[in-house]
Amino acid sequence: xxxxxxxxxxxxxxxxxxxxxxxxxxxxxxxxxxxxxxxxxxxxxxxxxxxxxxxxxxxxxxxxxxxxxxxxxxxxxxxxxxxxxxxxxxxxxxxxxxxxxxxxxxxxxxxxxx
Amino acid sequence: xxxxxxxxxxxxxxxxxxxxxxxxxxxxxxxxxxxxxxxxxxxxxxxxxxxxxxxxxxxxxxxxxxxxxxxxxxxxxxxxxxxxxxxxxxxxxxxxxxxxxxxxxxxxxxxxxx
Numbered sequence: 001x002x003x004x005x006x007x008x009x010x011x012x013x014x015x016x017x018x019x020x021x022x023x024x025x026x027x028x029x030x031x032x033x034x035x036x037x038x039x040x041x042x043x044x045x046x047x048x049x050x051x052x053x054x055x056x057x058x059x060x061x062x063x064x065x066x067x068x069x070x071x072x073x074x075x076x077x078x079x080x081x082x083x084x085x086x087x088x089x090x091x092x093x094x095x096x097x098x099x100x101x102x103x104x105x106x107x108x109x110x111x112x113x114x
Numbered sequence: 115x116x117x118x119x120x121x122x123x124x125x126x127x128x129x130x131x132x133x134x135x136x137x138x139x140x141x142x143x144x145x146x147x148x149x150x151x152x153x154x155x156x157x158x159x160x161x162x163x164x165x166x167x168x169x170x171x172x173x174x175x176x177x178x179x180x181x182x183x184x185x186x187x188x189x190x191x192x193x194x195x196x197x198x199x200x201x202x203x204x205x206x207x208x209x210x211x212x213x214x215x216x217x218x219x220x221x222x223x224x225x226x227x228x
Contacts, residue, residue: 105157
């Protein structure tokens with residue numbers, strides 16, 4: 001399967017600041033990437049689908065102005081959490097769509113907002 | 115929209131015990147079904163998947179799952195668990211025409227006692 005990396009793996013930021021999380025596909029050109037968040041002891045919740053060269057599609061209840069997604073190339077998608085608050089603290093995971101109908105997951109980024 | 119439920123949130127077993135984790139989904143159309151595993155501190159990995167054909171699917175590490183269409187179920191089984199199977203297990207469903215988008219169940223945390 002494809003190799004997916006995320007950077008940073010863990011970030012601590014102050015409330016009100018913005019944080020950018022990168023998701024890279026190391027050996028696969030991904031036209032579609034997915035962003036999930038996972039709260040402690042809970043399942044993954046899809047936040048948005050990131051499409052290369054076009055606007056991301058956000059799931060219901062996810063604020064697109066707060067969680068900015070940019071998928072500028074076939075190997076990189078970024079998620080920016082703007083004006084972060086403590087309730088945004090979570091584990092953010094990206095995945096890319098492989099074939100057929102598979103997803104390859106990154107290792108996740110743990111965001112802690114103080 | 116489809117939903118996925120995993121009935122067992124926490125399971126504790128002794129080594130060599132048999133395992134069965136339940137997964138039910140709600141969607142009337144054609145689905146693809148997946149089981150993912152997340153070992154402590156690691157990213158999601160695909161255990162097995164069902165697309166079509168034989169409803170009994172064999173995956174890695176001795177796991178298997180059976181798709182029972184009439185029951186909308188895709189239960190995961192392993193005849194004899196090992197301590198190294200301690201992890202969280204997620205069932206996921208992809209509905210027809212949903213592209214690569216997956217809907218995850220709430221997860222089951224398995225602890226195997228040595």
